[in-house]
Amino acid sequence: MLNAESTAAIEIGLASPDGSLRGWESAFAEVRDQLVPAFVQGTLGRFEDAFISQGCGPRGRPDRRDGPFACPRCGARSGFRRRGRRRRTVHCRLGRLRLVLQMVGCGCGHRFAPLLLALGIAPHRRVGPGLERRALELCSELPYRRAAAQLWREAGTAPSPRSLGRLVRRAATAIDLARPRPPLRELEAVLVDGTRLRAGPRKGRDDRGRELKIAIGLRRAGPARIELLGAVLAQGWDALRPALRSARHAAIAVTDGEWGVRAALASALPDVPHQVCTFHVRDSLDHRLWQDGLRFAARRALARAVGNAIEFAPTALDAEAALDAALAMAEGHRWRHAATHLREVRPHIATWLRVDPGGAIAHTTSLLERTMREVNRRVDPVGVRWSLSGAEAIVSVLLARRFSHPRWRRLCEDRGRTRAWARIR
C-alpha cells in the first residue's frame, strides 16, 4: 500500500467594486476550476515522491530490491536511478494538470517517468484514461469540434479536435473489428448485413459510397443479448470471415441473401443453417416486380401478401408452399426478375421454422437495421465526405461502444482500487 497526503493552505478572496455581487457564480466557478487541478497536482506529486523512493531507494543509496514499477523497455524491477525532471501537461477529467515528472533511468539505458505509467498514460500521450474514455464516447456521437466543446464544458479542458481524431484512430486500431473474437458458445443466431457510407474518394456521379458490413450475434435472452462479432468497411465479404468464425456454434445465420454473403457464410460457418431475412425478401420482391413492369399498387399488394404468408406461416412447409404459389404465379405471368429472385431464396426461406418450430428464433436482420441508421447518422451528415480511414475509425469506436465489445471495455479504464479522500477542517 502506497499512501500520500498533501495539505495546502487555501486563501479564497471575493471582491466587488460597488457591493453588487452580480456574476458571483461564474467568479467562484473559475476559482473552483483552479482549485481542483492544483489539489490533484499536489497530491500526485507527494505520491510520486513515495513511489520513486520505493523504486530507487533513498537518495544517494541505490536500492537493489524490487520496487513498485518496472522498466517499460526491459521489464527490470530494480536498479533504477533518479534522472532529473520533465514537465508535462496532461488533460484529465479534473482539468488540465501541469505535472513536473520525476524521471528514472534503468540499467538498460531507458529513461522514463514512473508516475505517468502508473497514471495509465503512455509515453508521448497527454490524456488520462478517464478523459480518453469520455472523449471517445462523445466522438462516437458528435462531430469532433462539438465533442471537444462538450469536453471543455465537462472537464474544463480538452484535446484539440484534430487530437480527438487521432485518439479515435488509435482506439480503432486497438479495437480492430476485423480481428476475430474467441468462440462464443452461447450464441443462438448470427445476423449479417451491410449499409453504404459516403466515404473515400468519390467514384463517378452516382457514387453510393462504400459498403460497411457488420456481423452480430444474439443470445436468447439476458442483459448482454447482443454481441458484436466484427465489421469491415470497403472490403469484400472475405474480410469478415475470420470474425464470423467466432459464431460457429450458433443455431442460425440470418442475412439479406446477397450472393457474396451467402458464399462467405458457407465457408466460414458451414454447419450453421442459413435464413434469408424475411423483410428483405419482401422488399426485394417488390423491387423485382417493379423491374418486371408491375404498377405500384399491384406490386406492393402482392409483395405484402407473399411476405405475410411467409412471415406468419405456422410451419416450414406452409412457408414454402406460399413461396411456391408466388413462384408459379410469377412464372405464369412471365415476371422474370421476380421468378429468379423467388427461386434463389426458396432454399433459405423457412430455415427458422425448421430450426425452431415454435418460431421464436431470429429470422430478420432488423436489429442490425437500427444500428445501421445510427452509424449513418454519425458518418453521413449532409456535405461531409469522410476519408476511408477516418470513417473506418469512427465506425469501429461507435460499434464497439454500442455493443460493449470486450476490446472497448479494456481500452481505457477509469476504475480500479485507487482511493482518494479529503478532510476539510
Ligand SMILES: [Zn+2]
Ligand atoms: Zn530497462
